Amino acid sequence: MNLKEILTSVKDTDDLLIGSGVIENCASLFRKHWPGKNGLIVADSNTWAAGGERLGTLLDGEGIFLLPPLIFGVPPLLHADYTGVELIINQVVNPRDTILIAVGSGTINDLVKRASFELNQEYLCFGTAASMDGYCSSGAALARDGLKQTLACPAPKVIVADTDILKTAPGASSAAGYGDLASKLTAGADWIIADFTGDDPIDESVWNIVQPRLGVWLAEPAKLRAGNPDVLAAVFEGLNFSGLAMQVLGRSRAASGAEHLFSHIWEMSGHLGADGNPVSHGFQVSLGILCVTALMEEVFRLKAHEIDIEQALRQYPSWDSRVLEIESFMGCFPSYTEYFDICREKYLSRDELQIKLSRLKEGWEELKSNVWKKLPHYSEMKSMLELAGCPVSPGDINLDRATALSTYRKAQCMRNRYTILDLAYELGILDRCVGRIDRNQLYLN
Ligand SMILES: [Zn+2]
Known part of the structure; x- marks a missing residue:
């Protein structure tokens, strides 16, 4: 269109x-x-x-x-x-x-x-x-x-x-816009995943408003930082096309994936920057993008034959245990009980989980290749954001690494919109992946 x-x-x-x-x-x-x-x-x-x-x-x-x-x-x-x-x-x-x-x-x-x-x-x-x-x-x-x-x-x-x-x-505001626009990369990867699992099929016409043009809009981060008017126009256009895509779809899936959940958690926690002011949306999202890209790398490191369905089924909690889990992650927020309903909606029976994981295992290599066709790898994503002047480590938004790492489990409880967080959770590897991200100093540093 x-x-x-x-x-x-x-x-x-x-x-x-x-x-x-x-x-x-x-x-x-x-x-x-x-x-x-x-x-x-x-x-x-x-x-x-x-x-x-x-x-x-x-x-x-x-x-x-x-x-x-x-x-x-x-x-x-x-x-x-x-x-x-x-x-x-x-x-x-x-x-x-x-x-x-x-x-x-x-x-x-x-x-x-x-x-x-x-x-x-x-x-x-x-x-x-x-x-x-x-x-x-x-x-x-x-x-x-x-x-x-x-x-x-x-x-x-x-x-x-x-x-x-x-x-x-101010340069920081264009950088924040670049971060919010770059989030359509991880949001797109999340939509590919949700489409594959059948949780949220891609709407092709909405997809085509944003995704095929992203490469052009995001191509010149250094020139954006230098205030080049053509690049500013491209980023402004990209941001507005993303808004229009949400208008067409009637919901924010077109422009928001797991990276936005990280930002929402930090915002709900009342997190402030080093200057005592709230951190801009785009800057929070920039760090969210890197958290999510690191997780994508760790999840898709898995080979199809390594997907252990029996183990995942054993690990998947009963609903009573799930409630305790949600309480432990979200209990810090005053309205945490609302997350019981959200998580209940995406809670699967054993049979449902088994069928879903079998399908995933069958199509794993195809899914992996579709995601990496869309998403730059961590080092490339980091350098794009860095060139634009976006934060690339937790410290850049006054967050410590442990707090950033503790956000994965919270973000997974936050919304009934299928993302890489849910995929990792259902595969039973979310904690393992976060542990590997923690141990790998290339990530979030
Ligand atoms: Zn946003």
Whole structure:
């Protein structure tokens, strides 16, 4: 599918425009979608300076009436918190005639996304950093009543990113975007595995939106780090195509695999970087990618004849033992009982496990070769991430190696989405593989 075909097959987003100088096209896009409506720019003090102010001048010059902008900074401070949504809503006097314009990346976009939904309006997102794939995904990750959750809301109607502005964003944000985009490699490998086991068949049209193009989008990590506008445009495009693929599929399988589970665990644990601030999503995911790639290498080291079905069946716990296991790994989280239901859904009977493992053993070499056609090996993955400026060892995100290693078992309990973690668990080799990763100093160092 080309971009036009993708945009016609998603329900929320109609226009995605990326390039040098495309800030000039915003007025005509605004008029095309919302003729006669007023605009209200929501930015933070950085994104206002980076492009918000200029966008305002351009829209005003083209005769679009703008309400006074809402600029988060000092004060009100910008937090991924529902109170920001209320602040925005309070600013809108006449919701029927006002279209919000988000100027920023993750948090600004999430706040405006949810506020627009509550105001029953579409919105325009003007992206200022190629930092994550959430621009055109539905849902906003915001804390409400102290609890981080994904609040329902549609993706933006229009997304614009001017590479002249993307290149002024801090280097760490583009690196984070590169990490989030590289996660589609491990996510793709996980989908190949889940397709093979029959747990989650690949949707070819969704697969083709992201996977065949990944090599091109990820090809120039060093140039990305140097702020090359063409490479920034490629990464921004890749991130947005990933978001669109999620829109088409209606769930995040298209863009997220086991590496995201590692990031979710660290986020839920309240993990902070050395500067005391939360570690960016893309940076957590980068380390998650390396954890997962190391596991892929250890699992697929196994030859078909070494798959011991009898041993795996003996090792597979009874449900009562499984409950104790989940408690021991997830008991540190306040809402850990929800993982009983998640794990129950993917718990297999002995017969089911036996049939699954026999099929796996039969097709093992084929599966292995399909995974390695998709996934770079650990050393290559590490050097790509390193060149882009992404973290490549636990210490780079202020995590110790033992904590990173202890995340494998937690992540396996986290979601009912079949990944390499489940494959290793069902084969009865997850602990053994993590032990080998621990002993091999090439991994996660
Ligand atoms: Zn992500």
